[in-house]
Amino acid sequence: MGQLLVVEGVCKRYGAEEVLCGVSFSLEKGETKVIIGPSGTGKSTLLRCINRLTEPDRGRVWLEGMEVTAPHANINKIRSQIGFVFQDFNLFTHLTALDNVRLGLLKVKKMGRKEATERAQAELARVGLAGKADAYPAQLSGGQQQRVSIARALAMDPKLILFDEPTSALDPELIGEVLGVMVKLAHEGMTMLVVTHEMGFARSVADEIVFMERGVIVEQGPPEKLFRAPAHPRTAEFLRKISELYGEAA
Template identity: 85%
Template sequence: MPLLRVEDLHKRYGTEEVLRGVSLTVVKGETKVVIGPSGTGKSTLLRCINRLTEPDRGRVWLGDSEVTGKGTNLNRIRSQIGFVFQDFNLFTHLTALDNVRLGPLRVKGMGKKEATERAMAELTRVGLADKASAYPAELSGGQQQRVSIARALAMDPQLILFDEPTSALDPELIGEVLGVMVKLAEEGMTMIVVTHEMGFARSVADEIVFMEHGVIVEQGPPEKMFRSPEVARTGDFLRKISELYGDAA
């Protein structure tokens, strides 16, 4: 059974149909990279998966639990689906340590000692143990995003969603965030990543999903998508995005 199943998701904002019947599956340990032009529904897809945005139609399952079911315990589901935003979304009045241990304390009900140990372990995992007492304003963008990743990891999620995690970063800081994500993929973390970083997609993704106009145009392993896509538009987009953002991992 796939870890995640998305079935016929639809979402409309006013007259604009952002998702027009998106279906996909993710198996445990897989890294799926979602690409496509701006405004094509990639971020909306991620937000519908954990119901930060309510889909108009369609169903989502995490394992054998229906995320979109009536009476679903959203706090429990969201504790199992981590979310890393492009703009970090850290609490500015809390230290890195407090940002990371807040979820284990409030949602998982851990004691302070256990939550602190968990948070420090995850800050260490992303290379920021020495920044535990720093506030977001004292951290670079790359460091803030790594704290965001540690915050997601501290909940011991089954799946992490990354919504363009490097798009708000200066070019020289992108590598430190991608490095953490590559390590997570190598460790077997299940991830869906919306990104323009084609080097990451080529080297880390198990499958690339190309979306446009609210639908999946084509999906497949990186080698096939880059070398011999079935749809001409896929190849055209990949060439343009690689030229624009580069192709280095």
């Protein structure tokens, strides 16, 4: 298997509602894949099933050939290799930006204090926040908080990063700085799986786009194909709606 991430037949049900029904796809090393689709179609649940923050009911997930969903998999070790960026940042409120980035290095990777500090400072610099190391989350703007949370994920040297609508909680003028960091990461060869409504980002950065609706993948393909000539009428309709909403030429 040359794939970095393989997802096979993942299903998740909440009560009577089937949120995911048999989702399969794979991700190559260095690839950026963008998942789009209407709200409530299971995109976030899918991301959480990949590192088992949500336990899938059925289906299997492999990271570099190692089965994440195996009953005795060391899930903490696996999670430490998968970055996760949340819609509402979830920075640790009681810690400074530096400590947010450093915590995983110290407590999960058991890195020495000096080394962890240097690494954390480097990651903050990488997202353009070298000067904010001592600020607490409440003292940062939403865009800055999200960039710290990306630095927190990056510091762990993840094999891939999952982005769960990273700009949806941001004021419009703050979206650009977060997308800028993500574009840079994609160009540096980071493997990324991104759930987003930012079609501009999807178009310019994604190697492939996945359109999901009602818990299934309706269609997937490179952005040129999906945006120009979607094979499925639902895809076309969704793209039209979203371009009206966001005023972007889709």
